[in-house]
Amino acid sequence: MGYRLLSVRTACIAGAAALVATAAACSSSSSSGTASPTGSALQTQGQVKSGGSITVLESSGYSGAWSNLDPAQDKEGAALQDFNSAIYGQLFELGTGGKVVGDLATGYTFSPDAKTVTITIRQGVKFTDGTPFNAQAVLYNWERDLGPVGIANGLAPNWLVAKAPAPKGAPPGTLTPPVAGAIQVTGPYTLVVHQIAPNGAFINQLFDSIANWIVSPTAVKTEGASFGQHPVGAGPFTVVTNVPNNELIVKKNPAYWQAGHPYLDQITFKTVGSDEAAYEALLANQGQVYEDMSTTQLITESAAHFEVENNLGTSPYDLQLNTAVPPFNNAKARQAIYAATNFQPILQHLFGGRYPIVQGFTGPGGICYEPNVPGYQGYDPTLAKTLIQQTGLDKSTIQLGTIALSTAQESSQALATQWEALGLHIKLSSWPLAGLITAFTANGGKSWQSMVQTAGAYDPAAAIGVDFRFNSMSPFSGVHDPQLDKLLLQAQGSTDLSVRCGFYDQAAAYIAKNYYGPFYFAFSPANISVHGVFGPGLTTPLASVAVVPTVPWEDVYYNP
Incomplete structure (x- = not known):
């Protein structure tokens, strides 16, 4: 098998496992937090360079298979976390060492009984259609995610908030929308979630959830059923071309809130049929990144040619x-x-x-x-x-x-x-x-x-x-x-x-x-990158939200 990969990267972070757990306590046990505004605590390797483009290869058996990029209707959900985060950004990111990182939200506070969560939204942000990103837009999304749209698609997060009664004769466990007032907008950039039971995991539950990806309410109303093919968010990139199950091309959002980001001008996400096909494409310079390689022999062989990042499994x-x-x-x-x-x-x-x-x-x-x-x-x-x-x-x-x-x-x-x-x-x-x-x-x-x-x-x-x-x-x-x-x-x-x-x-x-x-x-599958690509989760370890980390593409750069 060759344990070179483990000694080069995985062993380094394995030795810090206790530190990861300690950092995790900061995000999971504190009653409030002002999230880092730096996007993802980027650990720089090589000189940061703005501009350029890369092709990211995605397996057809997982992240390379998609039909709809509307989070509330996207049954592939977690598999498409990187697409969604590139287009929509995130309210909060899971950063290096388990740190809660603010993206489109800047902070949160738990009440002493852990039932009430107050979230502060970043000011001055706009969706790429020019409409304001504010607390009311987040509420629109959450009512959509937790309400009829999310429920109809089997995706509604089962938050601990008061729900409307189920229809008469409905089977046990039938999901229903939140009652009025369960989630409140208390200011232009402030939301309060009133839970019916203590829940100290609320912020961590946003990671990799459809509720963490906020779509433009105006675009949803304008596009209707086609929104999932022409998504609009406030993330670091905007959609140029979307061919489901084949290719997604995104370009830099010039109005992105974080100055100087994203570094890349364009990313092409391209579906490949297998780990072997991805490996050959990287060798032929037909791609610069392959996410989630799981074939052991190819991971070992990749170490001789590329950067290989093994993140600790969750x-x-x-x-x-x-x-x-x-x-x-x-x-x-x-x-x-x-x-x-x-x-x-x-x-x-x-x-x-x-x-x-x-x-x-x-x-x-x-x-x-x-x-x-x-x-x-x-x-x-x-x-x-x-x-x-x-x-x-x-x-x-x-x-x-x-x-x-x-x-x-x-x-x-x-x-x-x-x-x-x-x-x-x-x-x-x-x-x-x-x-x-x-x-x-x-x-x-x-x-x-x-x-x-x-x-x-x-x-x-x-x-x-x-x-x-x-x-x-x-x-x-x-x-x-x-x-x-x-x-x-x-x-x-x-x-x-x-x-x-x-x-x-x-x-x-x-x-x-x-x-x-x-x-x-x-x-935990490996991320493979050609030399010259740098970024959290690709060339520096990043906590895995679930099976894999959510790569913050705004912090990825290419300096070949």
Whole structure:
């Protein structure tokens, strides 16, 4: 495998893991914050140069597949974080070392009980259509995201604010818009969010959320259904050409709020079919950056030619088990899967041992990381064979699905081979992101049995964190346990990081006790750049919001 990459970059930041956690406490446990105005705490390498253009390659299995760039209607959401952030900017960024960085918002304050959050919007900013960016524009977006548009598209963030009552006869968990006054504009540049329960994670929950990307209300009303093809924001770049699933070209926003930024004149985001295709394109100078390379051999080979940035993982791979349908509505069947699963040889064979094995929903790059969870059922093939026979798992076929990315597919195939050696029968399936979402939600979430996915975020209460995979309210969860829901709610309820982590430790132990889903390793793909490209997340480490960091493209420059 070659551990040169780890020694060059990853090992350097691994040694500072404790410092990352400490910095995280500043963003997650303080009751107020004045966010840094510098965009992303850029660590300069080489002389900063303004101008020029780059091509950024995106995998067709993840970020290179998009249909709509309207956040409230964008089902690819987190996969398109870099597109959205380039066009819209962000209210807050997750910066280096877990620092909350102000972009289109400048600060926040929690009330003592952590129920009320006051957010200050940056003054003097305009959308690229010339209309004002202010608190009223943010409120318009949030009412749209949390209301009918976001709900209709299954994207509405489930904020802890008072909601309108569900229609009579609606199924449990039906999302409804916030009641009037739950979110208030209290001044031209001030919003107040009134939550019905303490939530010290609110600011961290904005990262990588559709609510962090603010669209022009005027443009939405003017463009109507076509807005997602012609998006307008107040970010560092404006859209020149948008060909879904193929190419997105953006150019510098000359009216961007941060003087001297963005550095680049133009970025072309281009879809490629595989890691191999991206690697060859970089060698041929047909691209300058490839995001999220996961093929171990190519990461190793890339180190001889390019800059390789490995960021500490925050999103472990996990095996989701659907407890709502057979066979995994049986706890002993779930325990059998735990006992039948040995991730060490899979990690070594497919990934060269590159990533740490974990037992919970956090990784070393995030807060509340707990590598060893009490009571976790480890690999035990003898026990597995006994449980397989007792539960009749050997007499049925288990459906095992995943996203159509090579690493996930190869991991699933290796896992199936391992299980089959113990007497199980496996049917493998994989889908691009849109198809995977459909597979999760079909038949009210009762058409799938098991899925290899990622489950975690920098803050477990945010993005595709633990709630995304284990909370009863999530359409992407196979678990429906009120006690677990309660623990997760308590964990996000404090602004004291030590209190939050204590509840998350309890939640991890509860998941292990009930065999709700074994965890693999804290995966984090690499970003590959040609020499001369510099920027956070590309050539200096940046905290991963979820699986990968959100690159602040305004701070990226090219000095070949």
